[in-house]
Amino acid sequence: MILALFTTLVVALVIGIPIGFAIGISSMIFLLISGFPPLTIISQRMVEGVNSFPLMALPLFILSGEIMAYGATPRLMKLANMILGRVPGGLGAAAAGGCAFFGAISGSGVATTAAIGSIMGPEMVKNGYHKSFTASLLAGAGALGIVIPPSISMVVYGTACTVSIGDLFLAGIIPGLLTVGFLIGLDVVLGIKRGYRNIGGNNLTLGEHFVVFVDALLPLFMPIIILGGVLSGIFTPTEAAAIAVFYAFFLAAFIYRELKLSDIYAICAKSAEMSAIILFIMATAAPFGWIMATQNVPEVFAKALLSLSSNPVVIYLLIMILLLFLGTFMETNSTIILTAPILLPVVTNLGFSPIHFGIAMILNLAIGGATPPLAVCLFTSCKILDISVEDTFPDIIYVVVTMSIALLIVVLIPQVSLFLVNALGK
Template sequence: MTATLLFGSFLGLLVVGVPIGIALAVASLIVIYSLPFLNPDFLFQGLVYGLNSFPLLAVILFTLAGNIMSRGGIANRLIRVAELFLGRVTGGLGIVAIVACMVVASISGTGSATVAAIGLAMIPAMVQKGYDRAFSGAIVASAGGIGVIIPPSVVMIVYAITAQVSVTDMFLAGILPGIIIGVALMVYTYIQSRRHGYQGSDTKFSKAEALQILQQGILPLLMPFIILGGIYSGLFTPTESAAVGVVYGLVLGVFVYREIKPQDLYGIILQSALLVGAVLVIVGASTAFGRILTIERVPTDIANWVLGVTDSKVLILLAILMLLLVVGTFMETLAAIVILTPLLLPIVTSLGMSPVHFGVVMIVNLAIGFVTPPLGANLFMASQVGQVEIEKLSRAVIGFIFAMIIALLIITFVPWFSLVIPELRTG
């Protein structure tokens, strides 16, 4: 009864347009008033407890670092380096866009920031070379989802906090799956480019130009190595690495490339604060939501019910994948993680699945929701920056969705890709 009231009120509030964070808090409050042994202080304690987490500071700082990077000329220089090596092959500009998204993802930590940073430069360039505008937008929208898989990832930090696993282990676990997703998208882009005659760039770089591009790209390319190398070497924590990324990005944007003026900093910080504010409301409100589920033993009951229906690991995992694909279509990723992780984690761990591996599977699965209507945050961002109708973009992205699903199945049923690097670190 309590679970029905909790989820029913939550879904009802979403239907009438209440923001997700507020809907979580109000639904929790409705249930609190219905239970005689709880009082409103339970909600406020959950809000404070949920936000009182040192790793959450990394969410704020990585968001700021991503905005600084997109405004400071770092993304454009990374694109030039990728174009130097890959731009002349069939579908080269599309492949360059995917590689650039993967590199930018290792700095920004979010999908929408990656789409904005790369889309503004690459979509017009592809259209100019004869690529279909919707296809160009679909490339960037799909590859932008890698921003939440390849570390550092804001979404991975939230999952690590929710599942109580190591942020560093989650970052390490996302490296190979992120590459698998990128390769799958590149293969599909190449096939479609050959089919439609999308040629690579005909720009020939002289040795002097190539050397200049590499020189200009060295400092931006060092950024992910500094951030990730510092984490994995133990030199600093993920949160400290986010601060290092902010400082490094500011130095490049303000003093080296001079594309960020001092007066621009207020707007960059304000935009980052608005983005992070919505995230923190969701995380804080979901803590009370999750604690109510735990008190009512909802995760345990669901796990027992699922395991009572079938003991086939393959069937259970396929059912979970289908559930997450549907949920990712309609629900914001962070909200889905903080709500569903307590429900699904007991099921998969009872099957012997590592929480770290499941976290990667869950995030990759939900990342597909970035390019599926009606939510499709990356679709709307690509539509805006690429000036393409959302209907055309939705049709063009279907093939990329299938490519990502194939990669998802590989990642799900071959745990080695997610666990090999974390295991190397621990032993």
């Protein structure tokens, strides 16, 4: 029965049906074949899948990114070109670092990809980056929004498994930054090989350097204000997204005066269209994940893996492979809720820390967020750049392999994630 679910999904994707409809159709076919429950469960689960207050940050960050294009983004790009203009792949490195920074604000991989992708993606393409690599890099770095604290997924894991959320926040810092560093390294290597260099900003005088820096100060304050407010507890990530929209509008309309009244409708329409497409994919992923849960797919895979070896490290690596597989088909938080309570007792009996497992699990699922077929972050970046997922190959493979190497280091060296926790006596 479960074979019909995956077969329908693969066939639908192969013949070119949009991903959101493909996921929904596969769920409908499964329910029609099984005869129970009724098809109305799909609409119920779709509503529950997007009925989330933190998810409101997604359209708001998309909107702020669109507004930033009127004055703020060009000034930030000039600053990036000035600093990194002579570095191969410098603008891509700035994009990856920006994803890490905004990931610490939103706590969502999709919101991070949308926010940074809307700002950096078009600029990278203008500077000669291939759309395939740009979309892949933004998807991989953006997906790390769930790894770099504060993270919504860490809250979900800590609640589901009774693990200290504060310890998880500390444990996620080094693995998140390590993975970002690996992606920046990939960007530099490909930048040298493919000749990715920034246009302009390389032959400025000292006075021109100062002007560019001062001109970019106000846009640079936005992430500082937002991150400071979130970490100090003044406002939530969703409220931070609303503040980002207000601040971007203030700069564009009143400081730089590049945003006109006639532009507002087009900006809102474009943001709404992009948000609707992404949210529809996330909504249809909810009943798909629910069907997998009712059919005990995660549990069946777990039992099968545990029967393959008696070596703790081998079993741990097999569990990571299981999570990587599930992460390519299921929404991140749903996967955590469904599998963490099942897998955690097995992992702790093998002698591994629940905190270490939580970080490895979340990093693993972040990789899944950039890996087809259900790569929500990749679909987000592809939508921004107006290309299909198929167009990102083989660049998305380079990104996924690079992130997987970082994951392997985190898995095999627990102190990478536990160092700060132990150092601070937690």
